Amino acid sequence: MKSKGAIFLAIVVVAFMSACGGGSGDKEKKGKFAPPPKAKPMTYEEAQADWKNQKGRGPITKVELGELDAEMAKKGEDIYVLKCTACHAPDKEKLGPAPTGIFERRTPEWIMNMILNPEEMAMKDPIGRGLLMKYNTVMANQGLTEDDARAVLEYFRTL
Numbered sequence: 001m002k003s004k005g006a007i008f009l010a011i012v013v014v015a016f017m018s019a020c021g022g023g024s025g026d027k028e029k030k031g032k033f034a035p036p037p038k039a040k041p042m043t044y045e046e047a048q049a050d051w052k053n054q055k056g057r058g059p060i061t062k063v064e065l066g067e068l069d070a071e072m073a074k075k076g077e078d079i080y081v082l083k084c085t086a087c088h089a090p091d092k093e094k095l096g097p098a099p100t101g102i103f104e105r106r107t108p109e110w111i112m113n114m115i116l117n118p119e120e121m122a123m124k125d126p127i128g129r130g131l132l133m134k135y136n137t138v139m140a141n142q143g144l145t146e147d148d149a150r151a152v153l154e155y156f157r158t159l
């Protein structure tokens with residue numbers, strides 16, 4: 001512990017000294033310590049072309065789709081009718097896109113993250129951002145549990 005404290009102190013002292021160094025070296029220092037340039041975020045078009053690798057942002061990293069589970073799909077349909085149809089119709093655009101054919105443009109992980117974490121998806125996910133630009137409405141977080149979102153996903157498989 002003692003040595004850690006000493007190292008910390010040394011760092012503070014060095015940082016203090018260099019901060020007060022001033023003079024002609026200043027410009028050079030700024031350049032040296034500038035953070036590396038961030039990778040350019042993907043555009044909507046780039047991300048859409050790469051949709052099979054896009055998992056979105058949120059709690060879901062892996063979804064296994066097995067045989068269709070009709071019971072789960074029915075539960076998902078009930079949830080969808082109750083919590084989603086204010087803005088979505090199953091087969092045509094409403095405030096948001098229709099989920100028909102969604103597995104030809106989105107991964108299961110992306111879909112579940114969109115359901116569970118729509119605010120962050122609209123801000124930070126390249127496809128989410130693109131959809132927000134298009135539909136001009138932020139999807140509301142309906143507070144589904146992961147199980148509920150998984151059931152809705154199963155329902156989408158039947159459309």
Ligand code: HEC
Nearest residue numbers: 083084087095096097115122131132135137138139140142
């Ligand atoms: C307040 C309206 C609203 C509600 C309620 C809503 N959504 Fe959305 N949803 C949208 C909008 C608008 C978009 C397009 C993305 C955006 O603008 O944020 C969207 C996008 C989506 C997408 C992406 C579709 C695609 O083609 O990429 C999915 C999946 C989705 N919603 C599922 C749901 C589910 C499931 C529910 C219910 C739990 C739900 N939404 C509730 C408005 C809503």
